[in-house]
Amino acid sequence: MRTLRVLGAAGAAALLTTSASTAAAAPSPPPPPRPQLTDAAVDRAVARLDADVAEKMRRTGVPGVAVAVVHDGEVVYLKGFGVRRTGESAAVDPDTVFQLASVSKPVSSTVVAGALADPGAWDEPLSASGSLPGFALKDPWVTSHVTPADLFSHRSGLPDHAGDLLEDLGYDRSYILDHLREEPLSPFRASYSYTNFGLTAAAEAVARDHGVSWQKLSEDTLFKPAGMTRTSTEFEAYAKAPDRAWGHVRNPDGTWSPRYVRDADAQTPAGGASSTARDMSRWLRLHLDAGKLDGKQVVPAEALARTYQPEIVSQAVTGRGTPQFYGLGWNVSYDDAGRLRLSHSGAFALGANSNVTMLPLERLGIVVLTNGAPVGLADAVALDFFDTAQYGKPTTDWMPLVAASYTQTFDAGRSDTDYARPPTAAKPARPSSAYTGTYDNPYYGRATVTAADDGALTLALGPKPLRFPLTHYDGDTFSFETTGENAVGRTGVFFSDGTFRVEYLDENHLGTFTRQ
DSSP: OOOOOOOOOHHHHHHHHHOTTTTTTTOOOOOOOOOOOOOOHHHHHHHHHHHHHHHHHHHHOOOEEEEEEEEEEOOOOOOEBBBBBTTTBHHHHHTTTEEEEEEEHHHHHHHHHHHHOGGGGSSEEEEEEOOOOOOOOOOOOHHHHHHHHHTTTSSSOOTTTTTHHHHTTTHHHHHHHHHHHGGGOOOTTTTTOOHHHHHHHHHHHHHHTTTHHHHHHHIIIIIITOOOOOOOOHHHHHHHHBOOOOOOOEOOOOEOOOOOOOOOGGHHHHOEEEEEEHHHHHHHHHHHTTTTTEEESOOOHHHHHHHTTTOEEESSSTSSSSSSHHHHHHHHEEOTTEEEEEEEEEEEEETOOOOEEEEEEGEEEEEEEEEEESSHHHHHHHHHHHHHHHHHSOOOHHHHHHHHHHHHHHHHTOOSSOOOOTTTOOOOOGGGGOOOOEEOOOOTTEEEEEOOOOOOOOETTTTEEEEOOHHHHHHHHEEEESSTTTTOOOEEEEEETEEEGGGOOOSSSSSSSEEE
């Protein structure tokens, strides 16, 4: 990670002045940032929301949206748009339950802040309490020193999205946390990699330290005291909600269908919470009033403020030319006026997108919930809103920029090989007996390859297991269509001397299975 040094024109001038005379007094620090937004400016941004959301829904076809805005301790906007499920007439309203996806992370850091109370407790090693017996990372020294702060800020050294593919294969939280020790590590506290199950491990440890489940800790620490009556960390609560927003994906013809159901219980502190625009407006009010809500201190102010502090550089240079940091469950940045900006997005490829953005100094925040796979709508509504409050109008068309970013993220694991088009001089496969059998892998577990009467091969992976018909490509190379939240289209399977390697499972060199 490069060391960042920022020295603007004013800083350079001050440096020259003090160098000219060692006797001169040290320059005064710059004044702290001051609020800039008037009530009228916020009102102007709020007044634009109806048309902005409607226009973005028209452009994308996203079926349902709910939005809440809080300013100066008041909910100044709370509204639902569209339908909960295509093909049905039930409308989205402020009490419709949406999956939050990764907006669960700042909700979870709020829970931990309330549960730990002492901000310094974030820095106590998980190993000290022994609340996660058997939990380990590949390096014993890192295992003995890693803290909740390290895991909530994605600086533990675990690789990007470690454990997510295990979840797609059907493994539960216990199995996944127990197998993070197989993952290679990058430099501890010096590298940023976004990891759902690292954060989940920290949250689970805090809950066990309190002798309760994560849902119980969340209820007792945040949901009940804050009056968030329709918020849960359990998929069952979302699935049984009579007014839930179903997740949708976009079809090739541009329409949207509720084809998948995303159960994120395995990583619930990182991505499994569900809530409503009304409940999230109460959560925003709490954050924008230093942990207070309706006159009651729900979360200690100092503990909450700790979650806003930068813990690691997540992006050295953003589009604005400034760095972005990650705090404890929050994206943390500072605008040109020096104001703290907190945000987080949530994205399920299987059908949800959300965004929360706050300017604490302005006591202004917005949350946008949608029931469609990420196409940029949730983030663009929030970006447009803050642009309008600051500048009177959006500074750019954010939708295609954000959509392109999501597309790049979701396409990152796709193979460079088009397995649907075998080479014209493809070599034939060997007899099916050369491939069939039981295989094992220390990370992904047991796998079997079986052959039908006609010789067609099927690969079985995961605890259930999931079955993937193999299509021959060339020689000992086959392919199958991936499924789940992290699906990447067709991926290769390469057989060789009693082993096979699955391409999309092998990013961290963990994807080779050995015949037993």
